[in-house]
Amino acid sequence: MKFILSFAAVLVVILLYIRFVPSAPINPVLPVDGAQKEVNGHNAEVPPGDEESPTTEEEAEEGASTSVPPAAPGQTYGAAITPAGALPMSAIATALGTRDSAQVKLVGKATAVCQAKGCWMTLPTADGKQMRVRFKDYAFFVPKDLTGRSVVVSGWAHRSTVTKEDLQHYAKDAGKSSQEIAAITQDEQQLTFMADGVLVQD
Structure with a gap:
């Protein structure tokens, strides 16, 4: 009988301990000492977020706010920037x-x-091609009626290969016909831009 009572008392103590004493998390999140930086082949420091994330572009777009203030001179999207020091596209x-x-x-x-959500835009280069501007971490969009307006963009310009699938996706977003989309059959070398801020000039 004493054994049963002792066992019951120990069991009660264990249960009370588990119930009222908080335990440490099994997988605690450790603090990060500053943001990591990636270095490209030319020793230029590229801020995190410029590389493609493992999520799809559509998933990233869904995560950003679709409430975009209308285009107006002086309106900024993303980080606040000024026109000071901006180079012409020809440079x-x-x-x-x-x-x-x-x-x-x-x-x-x-x-x-982009006529779907304003998640990209293009700017002409000196050789008559288009540089696609996307927005860092999909943190902001631009108005769909921005076409024809002068803008200042601040961020990172890249030489990159754009896949056929991405080109077709962009063509669909731009409202191209199914025939025009089907005519895109290969990857393309393009200048691309990852902007952290956009300013409407006029």
Whole structure:
């Protein structure tokens, strides 16, 4: 009988201990001592977020706010920036030089904007091609009626290969016909831009 009572008393103590004494998490989150930086092949420090994330573009777009203030002179999207020091689009080749990427501020006229959500736009380069501007971490969008307006963009310019699938996706977002989308059959070397801020000039 004493054994049963002793066992019951020990069991009660254990249960009370488990109930009222908090335990440490099994997988605690450790603090990070500052943001990590990635270094490209030319020793230029590229801020985190410029590389593609493991989530799909559609998933990232869903996570950003779709409430976009209307385009108006002086309106900014993303980080607040000024036109001071902005280079014309014709100078981007000089700004890049032989590097694959460079941090730069550019000014140009938007030639197309994503008509799904405003999640990208294009600016013309000196050789008549288009540089696609996306927005860092999909943290902001731009108005769908930004086409034809002069804008300043601040961020990182990259030389990159855009896949056929991405080109078709962009063409669909731009409102291209199914025939135009089907005509895209191969990857393309393009200048791309990851912007942390956009300013409408006019």
